[in-house]
Amino acid sequence: MPSITRTFTTTVRRGRPDGHFNETFEVPARESQTVLDVVSWIQQNIDPTLSYRFSCRVGMCGSCAMMVNGMPRWTCRTQVKKVLRNDRLEVAPLRNLPVIKDLAVDMDPFFEKWIEAEGFHHPSRSREDPIEPVSPENPGRVVADAGIECINCSVCYAACDTVTGNRDFLGPAALQRAWTLLNDVRDAARPSILEAVSRSGGCHNCHSIASCTASCPIGLDPMAAIAGLKRETALSCFRKSG
Amino acid sequence: MLDLRLYVLQRISALVMVPFVLVHLGVIIVSAQGGLSATEILSRTQGSAMWFLFYSGFVVAVSIHAAIGVRVIAHEWSGLRGGALLLLTWTTGACLLGLGGWAVLAVTLGPS
Structure with missing residues (x-):
């Protein structure tokens, strides 16, 4: 395990159709880390109730798309280091679709x-x-x-x-x-x-x-x-x- | 809120406006550069069938084009739809046609 020398702040938009709020997490930075890695790390280490959708993790299925710093992206193919702004990352559910819960939208x-x-x-x-x-x-x-x-x-x-x-x-x-x-x-x-x-x-x-x-x-x-x-x-x- | 019929109408009216706009700009430049007074301009336009037809066509094209454009903006920016959107489209077109037609009559009717 590489030692954790640095973290960055990730804001996740959470909630249900009747309302949402932003929650902030400090996430350890890793080499070759994708945005999907970040969301999974939060779900596995901080809050298991965080809802999101993914499947293949290699850009084949298209199910992990989310808004990353305001732009829609496949989170499994988006390197954190390429989208970090001032050591901050914002993740939100896809725009233009109704939210089911947190980062999962109704397709x-x-x-x-x-x-x-x-x-x-x-x-x-x-x-x-x-x-x-x-x-x-x-x-x-x-x-x-x-x-x-x-x-x-x-x-x-x-x-x-x-x-x-x-x-x-x-x-x-x-x-x-x-x-x-x-x-x-x-x-x-x-x-x-x-x-x-x-x-x-x-x-x-x-x-x-x-x-x-x-x-x-x-x-x-x-x-x-x-x-x-x-x-x-x-x-x-x-x-x-x- | 644009179906094929409105799309084609807006594109055709835009196409029609191209020569109208170019000639109109030319007229403005020639009038301003030539130092024509309002009276002198009116003396050239009043009683002229050519200027009447030219600016009438211009007004009709603008009324159609702008009414459809306003319809799209109103729907996308305010969510207006159904009968209210139809009413806005027709009202915009009718107002532009009425005001423009009035202006055309004002400068082309009268002694030649």
Whole structure:
């Protein structure tokens, strides 16, 4: 065990839906320490009632996302030394989602919007049909591939100021999923997707602030996907009226 | 609070405003640089069908564009929605159209 020579102050926002408070902890500094390590240390050594969510700890599952010093991040992939400000760390539940308890948020509104945006596969063939070959060079496939690696962590949703101001807005992740499906040659619901993202909470509410793109932990570009949806819906509007 | 129809309307009105704004700025610069008095300006605009059509089009585009913009801001900053938001949108558009139309009539009606 390395000797503890230094500590830093961590403020954790705690509470339930009816109210919250900030609690401060002195946490020992370690080499290669992540923010998830800090939260786990507090839970294991100071207060076992601290609630938070995590699973894989290696940036695969996306379940440990929290606000770290005001920015949404995967806590398992965020090194403390890179985000410490004056030896202080602030950890809070993800923005734009209802709190269940402490650092655990209710993800239901986030996933409900995926469904609302038609962000699920609409098969064009049955299981009896042969598998449709899709060339990786197919232009639509290339566009879809650019956004297909999203793991639904909700970091972009928490970063989005438009979601904060407009609770009906579908958000970057759901719209990016709709965009990948729109460009997927195996998806059979192009008109439904265009209709779903054209409603009052749809892609046209995006102000192109790009917080989603700036904060995505795996470097996806939801803002470009939303721009693509705006372009396609506008073109389809003129085609209909033409 | 923006659906496809409002989005397209706002984009088209913005596109339409580009030449209007450029010409309007040019008119302001020429009038100011040329040292034209209010009477001299009015003598050029009154009775002019061209200036009437130009500024009428400008006012219509501004009314549509600004009403939709105010609608978005009101919803995101105050949470206004439903009938109240619809009323605000239409009131903003109608006020701008009324005030702008009044100004256009004031400077273009009269002896040529």
